[in-house]
Amino acid sequence: MPRKRFLIVLLLAISLSLLLFGCGTDQARDDQKPGVAKGGEQQQVDIIRLAGGDWGYPSPYAHYPRGPGIFKMCLIFDGLLERDEKGLIPWLAEKYEIKEGGRQYLFTIRDGVKWQDGKPLTAEDVKFTFEYASKYPMVSSYIGSKDIEKVEVVGDRQVLITVSEPNAAMLYNLGLTRIIPKHIWENVDNPKEFTKPEAVIGTGPYRLTGYNKEHGTYRFEAFEDFWGPRQRVKVIEFVPVSEEILAFEKGEIDLAGVTPDVLPRFQNDPQYKIVKSPGFWGYRLLFNMGDYPVLRHKELRQAIAYAIDTKELIEKVARGAAVPGSAGILPPDHVMYNPNVKQYKPDLQKAGELLAKLGYDKLDERGIRQNQKGEKLSFNLLVSSGEVRLAEVLKEQLARAGIEIKVQSVDMKTRDARVRENKYELAITGHGGWGNDPDYLRERFAGRSRGGISPSASGLRGYNNDELNNLLEKQRLEMDDQKRKQLIFKIQEILAEDVPEIPLYYTTGYNVYRPAKYDGWMFMFDHHSLTHSKLSYLERG
Amino acid sequence: MEYLFTIWVIVTLNFLLPRAMPGDPFLYLSADEGQEMARFSEEQRQYYLEYYGLDRPVAAQYLSYLSDLLRGNLGYSLYYNEPVSTIILRRLPWTTFLVIAAVLLSTVFGTILGSMSAWYREKWPDKFLFFCLILLSEVPAFLLGLVLLFTFAAGLGLFPLSGAITHFASYSSWWEKLLDILHHAFLPVMALTIARVGGMYLLSRNSMTTVLEKDYLRTAWAKGLPKKRIIFRHALRNAMLPIVTRVFLSLGSLVGGAILVENVFAYPGLGHLMREAVMVHDYPLVQGIFLVVTICVLLANFLADLVYRKLDPRIGDYSGIHGG
Numbered sequence: 001m002p003r004k005r006f007l008i009v010l011l012l013a014i015s016l017s018l019l020l021f022g023c024g025t026d027q028a029r030d031d032q033k034p035g036v037a038k039g040g041e042q043q044q045v046d047i048i049r050l051a052g053g054d055w056g057y058p059s060p061y062a063h064y065p066r067g068p069g070i071f072k073m074c075l076i077f078d079g080l081l082e083r084d085e086k087g088l089i090p091w092l093a094e095k096y097e098i099k100e101g102g103r104q105y106l107f108t109i110r111d112g113v114k115w116q117d118g119k120p121l122t123a124e125d126v127k128f129t130f131e132y133a134s135k136y137p138m139v140s141s142y143i144g145s146k147d148i149e150k151v152e153v154v155g156d157r158q159v160l161i162t163v164s165e166p167n168a169a170m171l172y173n174l175g176l177t178r179i180i181p182k183h184i185w186e187n188v189d190n191p192k193e194f195t196k197p198e199a200v201i202g203t204g205p206y207r208l209t210g211y212n213k214e215h216g217t218y219r220f221e222a223f224e225d226f227w228g229p230r231q232r233v234k235v236i237e238f239v240p241v242s243e244e245i246l247a248f249e250k251g252e253i254d255l256a257g258v259t260p261d262v263l264p265r266f267q268n269d270p271q272y273k274i275v276k277s278p279g280f281w282g283y284r285l286l287f288n289m290g291d292y293p294v295l296r297h298k299e300l301r302q303a304i305a306y307a308i309d310t311k312e313l314i315e316k317v318a319r320g321a322a323v324p325g326s327a328g329i330l331p332p333d334h335v336m337y338n339p340n341v342k343q344y345k346p347d348l349q350k351a352g353e354l355l356a357k358l359g360y361d362k363l364d365e366r367g368i369r370q371n372q373k374g375e376k377l378s379f380n381l382l383v384s385s386g387e388v389r390l391a392e393v394l395k396e397q398l399a400r401a402g403i404e405i406k407v408q409s410v411d412m413k414t415r416d417a418r419v420r421e422n423k424y425e426l427a428i429t430g431h432g433g434w435g436n437d438p439d440y441l442r443e444r445f446a447g448r449s450r451g452g453i454s455p456s457a458s459g460l461r462g463y464n465n466d467e468l469n470n471l472l473e474k475q476r477l478e479m480d481d482q483k484r485k486q487l488i489f490k491i492q493e494i495l496a497e498d499v500p501e502i503p504l505y506y507t508t509g510y511n512v513y514r515p516a517k518y519d520g521w522m523f524m525f526d527h528h529s530l531t532h533s534k535l536s537y538l539e540r541g
Numbered sequence: 542m543e544y545l546f547t548i549w550v551i552v553t554l555n556f557l558l559p560r561a562m563p564g565d566p567f568l569y570l571s572a573d574e575g576q577e578m579a580r581f582s583e584e585q586r587q588y589y590l591e592y593y594g595l596d597r598p599v600a601a602q603y604l605s606y607l608s609d610l611l612r613g614n615l616g617y618s619l620y621y622n623e624p625v626s627t628i629i630l631r632r633l634p635w636t637t638f639l640v641i642a643a644v645l646l647s648t649v650f651g652t653i654l655g656s657m658s659a660w661y662r663e664k665w666p667d668k669f670l671f672f673c674l675i676l677l678s679e680v681p682a683f684l685l686g687l688v689l690l691f692t693f694a695a696g697l698g699l700f701p702l703s704g705a706i707t708h709f710a711s712y713s714s715w716w717e718k719l720l721d722i723l724h725h726a727f728l729p730v731m732a733l734t735i736a737r738v739g740g741m742y743l744l745s746r747n748s749m750t751t752v753l754e755k756d757y758l759r760t761a762w763a764k765g766l767p768k769k770r771i772i773f774r775h776a777l778r779n780a781m782l783p784i785v786t787r788v789f790l791s792l793g794s795l796v797g798g799a800i801l802v803e804n805v806f807a808y809p810g811l812g813h814l815m816r817e818a819v820m821v822h823d824y825p826l827v828q829g830i831f832l833v834v835t836i837c838v839l840l841a842n843f844l845a846d847l848v849y850r851k852l853d854p855r856i857g858d859y860s861g862i863h864g865g
Contacts, residue, residue, distance in 0.1 A: 053807075054621075062622045065569065067577030137588060140579035192592075192622060210709060213623070214631045214809040217708045240807040242703035246695045252702060257575070281575055386574065413564035413822055416571055429570055432577035509575055529577075 042539050044232050045518045049253045050531055052238030054216040058208060059199040060138045060178045061191035067432070070140045071532035073178065075220055075236070076116075077202035080107050080126070081175030083524035084535055087335065088175055091228075092121065092203065096175075102166030102479045105174055109157045113227040115181050116201045123153045128182035130161060130174075136191050142173035166477050168484055169439035179203065205231050205538060216240040229538040232520050236537065248512065255513040255521070255531060260319040266512045273515045277528040278333035279323045279506030280435035283390065286419065286427045286501050290461025294375075295425075299354040301499040305344035306351035307401035308394065314505050317390045321510065325503030328492030329441060331434045333506075335525055338489040341496035351401040360402070369402035378404035382419070382427040384412040390504070391428060422461065434506060435526030438488045442472040445500055460500060468494045544839055555831040556606055559824045560599060565590065566619045566822040593619060595824075606828070615832070616825030620818070625829035629811065633833065635705055636810035639726060639799050640792070643733035648788055650734070651741020656777065658742070659749035670742070678739020683801035686732035690805060693728060700728050703807035729806045733799065737791070744787055748780040755779075782853060789845035792837070 055069035056062055058076055063069035082091035090096070093107040113121035130151045133143055147170070149162040163170055181201060188194045200208045205226045210219030218238040222231035241247040245265075248256035258266065258274075266272040285304075287295040294300065310324035323332055328341035355361075359371040370376045383391045388409050395405040405426070410418070419427050433440070445460055446469050468491065475487040511530050513521060520537065521530040530536055567586040572578045590596045594605070609616060615625035654674065658667040694700045701707070705725050712718040752758065753776060761771045800812030811830060818826040 056622055064620060064622075065579035066572070070577070070579055137582075137585045141582060141585055144582055144584050193617070195622070212708075213621070213628070214635070215704060215706070215708065216807070216809065219709060237709060239708045240704045240809075242690060242805060242807045243695070246690075247702055250695065250698075250702065281577070384571070411562075412571060412573075412820070413562065413568065416568050417564035419570055420568060430574060431571045432575075507575060527577075528575075532577075 042232055043519070044230075044234065047235040047237060048233045048255075048518055048537075049237045049239055050255060051241045051244050051247065051253050052216045052218060053240055054213050057195045057199070057211065057213075058218070059191075059195065060140075060180060061136070062193075062195050062199065063139055065139050067529065067532060071529070071534075072218060072220075072238075073140075074204070074532075074534055075206040075537070076200055076204045076208060077178035077180065078204045079176045079178055080109075081171070082534060083176075083526065085522060085525055087525055088172065091175075092126075092179055093175075096171070098171065098479050102168070102170065102477065103162060105161045105163070105171065106154070107159045107161070107174075109159060110227060111157060113203050114225045115203055116207050116223055116225075117181075117184075117198070118225075119181065119183060121179070121181075121203050123157055123159050125182045126159045126179055127151045127153050128186065129177065129179045132180065132185060132191075133177055138178065142177050147173070166479070167439065168476055168478055169437040172437045203227065205229075205534065206236065210237075229540070231537060232539050233518065233537045254517055255511060258510045258512050260321045260510065263510055271514060271516070272512050273519070275511045275513075275521065275530065277509045277511060277530075278435065278523060279331050279508045280333060280526065280528040281430070281432040282325065282331060282434050282506040283387070283428055283430040283504040284501050285394075285504055286424070286429065288422055288424050288426070288461075289463045289500075290422055292425055293462075296462055297358055298498055299358050300377075301502070302344070303351040303354040303401065304398065304403065305499050305502050306347045306354070307398050307403065308344070308502065308504070309346040309397055310505055311346075312397065313390065313393055316393050318505060318507055322505040322507045325505050326492075327496035327499060327502070329444075329495050329501075329503055330438060330488070330492055331503070331506040334435055334438070336438050336485050336488045338492040341492045343496070344499075346397075348401055355402065363402060366404075367399070367402060368404045376404065377402060378406070380408055380425045381405045382408050382410065382415055382424040384415040384428075385409050386412070387428050387430065394428075394504075428504070432528065434503075435528070437526075438491075439476060441488070441491055441495070442476060445495065446472045463498075463500050465494060465498060468498070544843075547839065548835065551835045552607070552610065552828075552832065553603075555828045555835075556603055559819070559822060559827045562822060564822060565595065566593075566824065589619075593617075610832075615829040618818075618823055618826045620821045620823040621826065625825050628814070628826065629829055629833055632809055632811045632814055635808060636799050636803070636812060639729055639733060639802070639808065639810060642726065642730045643737060643799075644788060644791055646730065646734040647737035647741050648784065651738045652745045652777075652781075652784060654738070655742045655745025655747075656749050656772075656780070658746040659753055662750060662753075671746075674739045674742045677735055678743070680736065681801070682732050682736035683805050685735050686729065686802045686805035689728045689732055701725050705809050729799075729802050729808050732802050732805070741784065741787065745780060745784055748783050749776060752776050752780045778852070782849070785848055785852060786845060789841045789848070792841040792844075 053068070054064075055066060055072060056064040058069070058073040060073055060077055063073045078092045080091060080093035080096070081088045083089070092110055092113060094110045095108045097106040098104070099106060107126070109121065109123050109126060115121060130143070130148055133141070134145050134148050137144070146164055149164045151162075152160045154160050161174060179202075184198045184201060185191070185194075203226075205223055205228065206220035207223045208218070209221045210217065216238070217240065218236075220236040222234050239252065241253060244253070244256045245258060245262055247253045263274065266274055285308075287301060289295045305327065314320060314322045314324065326332060326337070326341065327343055328338050330337045332339070355369055355377070360369040360377055362370050364370055364376065368376050368378060381391055381394070388407065391405070391407040391409070395407055398405050415427065415429070418424050419429060445463070471487055471491050471494070475484050475491065478484040478487060509528070511521075513519075513530075520540070522533050522536050522540075523530060524533045524535075527533065567589045569578050587596075594602060606616070615629070617623070618625050618628055621628055654670055658670045661667045690702065694702045701724065705722065706718070707721050707725075710721070712721065758771065758775055761775050766775075799808075799810055800816060802808070803810040803812045804816075811833075814826070815830045817823075818830060
């Protein structure tokens with residue numbers, strides 16, 4: 001009976017393998033009880049779990065250069081200032097003074113602050129940090145090697161920082177630099193490779209009590225001797241997740257980012273709260289005006305702006321989870337956003353008029369505009385593979401205005417390198433940080449730039465507007481917030497008129513959480529993530 | 542000697558290829574959607590390029606890479622900030638575990654099912670198995686992974702959603718820990734197994750069919766040998782040769798094969814790491830991972846040679862070593 005034998009062997013093999021692998025038990029997580037409110041105090045919770053993944057050892061020098069790595073480090077390390085919903089607030093410095101028209105900053109260091117190893121924080125630590133960070137740039141670096149002229153300790157508790165030139169963004173940069181303990185770091189000369197347990201001793205509200213690189217887990221415990229507001233979350237655990245939404249639904253994590261497609265699952269259910277993130281992550285359409293003189297015509301760039309229907313882009317590509325780009329560059333959620341700048345509503349007629357004015361008044365057999373000399377409006381658009389959908393919709397829209405777009409898709413690093421080296425005609429890039437200090441407008445559009453997110457290290461080639469340059473320089477020196485805001489408003493007007501680049505849209509993700517478990521989540525004024533704010537985990541006054 | 546030459550060629554390619562990609566590890570102009578980057582100034586970029594010696598001529602970098610390699614030093618990861626060897630050694634066991642389990646299971650099942658099919662050739666069990674397994678073999682592993690994840694982990698709650706172990710758990714015994722690891726590995730291993738079993742099935746079905754028609758089997762039947770002996774000693778043993786080849790070749794693709802499944806289950810293996818390393822242009826890590834893969838392939842070839850000689854007496858001492 002060979003037939004039966006084989007079937008029996010097969011059955012045996014299957015059942016054996018099931019026995020071997022299937023007998024693990026389902027480990028229920030019953031330690032996730034909602035926090036209990038105590039008296040009049042704000043509700044406290046024992047443990048919060050969030051989506052993990054490896055973002056590096058959370059020292060200011062060893063984490064990976066991405067958002068989740070930065071903010072984990074910030075749970076351990078404090079700056080002189082901190083960010084709340086509206087702006088900068090005193091933190092390790094209880095107060096500060098800007099002197100000499102922005103050349104000097106006098107910080108008064110808070111008394112009674114302890115490092116997590118029990119030693120007291122001193123003004124010497126602060127002085128040491130700025131000198132050390134000028135020599136060895138931190139991963140998320142706010143100060144360059146030549147920004148600070150000298151740092152002096154004044155009296156017991158004050159630190160006077162003299163900067164090499166006034167800059168309105170300097171307060172932010174100095175305030176957010178993470179203060180590190182001198183007694184630990186003074187003998188370290190390869191900070192990036194210094195990953196001993198002492199490397200994660202800060203003054204912050206949380207201590208690192210567990211980190212596993214290959215599994216991507218972190219465990220942070222409230223630091224008992226923390227000087228500041230009481231921690232509302234006693235333990236924060238980061239665990240790897242495969243599908244964030246599934247993990248959230250099963251209670252494995254307590255907050256998840258949701259895409260618009262699955263939003264209905266959580267809507268109209270009192271168990272969940274949905275919060276929309278501010279739009280501080282944006283896509284930009286760049287023009288290489290340096291190498292392609294035709295792009296230097298303001299009218300051409302304006303016509304392109306009129307031809308683009310950002311609403312359609314948002315519907316089709318971002319599934320509605322974005323706000324249209326503002327021609328003034330700064331996004332609507334920015335504290336210095338000017339709502340009254342010229343905006344380019346989709347208008348093919350206006351686009352056509354502008355192009356005709358430039359001489360592109362004839363159409364070829366494919367419907368592409370050309371001028372007397374037969375020069376066609378046809379451009380190569382360089383994008384990374386993740387932006388192909390966006391580029392294709394853009395191509396269709398511009399085709400309606402008689403502008404031909406040829407999409408070139410490469411990997412992200414290649415695109416970045418080619419943009420950096422000006423080897424492109426039109427390009428799309430995307431990044432965060434649009435909520436930051438508006439001095440980034442100077443980095444993008446004035447000649448003097450320190451690099452970073454600006455497309456070219458030498459500033460924007462082929463574009464020059466003296467009035468804009470003057471204003472960009474002036475706002476840098478203006479230490480009065482209100483007066484500076486006026487200047488930034490004016491700058492946005494000029495940018496909206498000149499269209500040196502087109503912000504396409506700023507993405508706004510959705511976050512969902514269970515308020516009964518924990519409801520302390522907040523956004524910092526310039527950032528789009530709830531979990532990245534330190535104040536999300538602390539008691540608020 | 543042949544192996545050494547192969548290794549040298551591959552090491553050199555591993556060195557050159559990542560550097561041929563445009564951009565450098567410290568160029569950050571953009572980020573994945575929704576992802577924030579650290580503020581990275583041009584000055585900082587220069588600092589790091591100098592720090593890691595990436596501003597030196599390529600020839601100088603190559604020489605120091607070779608001399609480091611000879612001393613067993615794989616270098617220091619630019620992105621992950623740890624010695625490359627440490628990173629790889631911590632993850633290799635997870636991937637090895639997944640892949641070996643999947644290869645074993647898919648070989649066993651594939652061979653059994655294939656032999657059954659060959660035995661019942663053109664009858665209904667054969668047709669039925671053929672149809673099912675062809676269907677399964679066309680489904681990519683990650684899709685299977687997702688289906689398994691949604692039904693068995695999310696829907697039925699039988700298995701954990703992700704990871705390789707329960708995090709921050711304390712085990713009372715090694716037995717408990719082993720169970721936990723097996724419990725986590727079940728779905729990823731199943732996904733890989735199901736994705737591979739089709740190929741194994743087809744191969745063994747073909748091979749077995751050919752062998753069953755051979756003269757020596759007719760002789761065996763005629764001799765009146767017991768059925769068991771005929772199937773296992775005469776038929777299967779001869780049918781095994783191509784299967785063994787296939788097993789060792791698939792061992793070679795050890796690291797790459799599991800990438801997608803590792804991603805689906807957030808499993809801490811090498812595959813995911815390799816993808817990341819290439820994306821961020823982490824030269825030392827890319828070189829390290831490729832080297833490990835190379836060594837795996839060569840090792841698998843070497844083992845295949847050894848096993849072949851055991852299985853097939855015709856390949857004797859004269860065959861020498863097959864080059865990689």
